[in-house]
Amino acid sequence: MATGPSDQDLERVMREVPRGAFALAALTTGLLLAGWLLVYFLIFLPRGMVS
């Protein structure tokens, strides 16, 4: 029967997981924000005042 990972191994792995999730979340959120800003500056603002 395998004894499983040691406490040291577990801590090493646990330290790595948040970075990957963070990178994915930051990329997707960054793309959404970039898309929002593109539409804002290239379409919304040039279409002029309305009130």
Add this chain to the structure above:
Amino acid sequence: MAIAEEGIVRSELRWAAISIGVVSVIMLAIIYAGLVHHINPPSNIETIDPKTLHLTGEFTEPNLGTRVAADGQITSRIVATQFTFVPRCIVLPANRPVTLRFATPDVIHGILVTGTNVNTMIVPGYVSQVHTVFTRTGDLLMPCHEYCGLGHSEMSATVRVVPPGDFKPDSQGGVSCDAR
């Protein structure tokens, strides 16, 4: 395990800060557009009786379309019905502040003017008002964008934006598409 937990808490706090930052950027952009560029959602609160708007007052048929008031204010009045706009074509000058006023005697309609930020609902019982300045000349499409019945997809009007020099009101201050 305590070290891993601290790292996770730090990551979560960092992500919370980034989320708050993203939302703040977007909110500041909207506030900037409102205050500096005067781009605001139309918010006129003005009531009218939908059953009699064609009989008396501002939205009787002879008064519809574009009119230049004595003080120079340019207003275009349009009635939205099932399934047409009256008048179907209006003329407005470019680079001048104009006001569009809408009313409907029947159901909820909505309009947008393509290529501009003009976009509002037209609700029976209320007058919708939008101020804008058109920057480009040409024939702009103004469709109904709120489902109003079986003919909704055929319901549209034309906004003819002309150079200010071509905008010539007649003796009553009116400008219409037919006169061109």
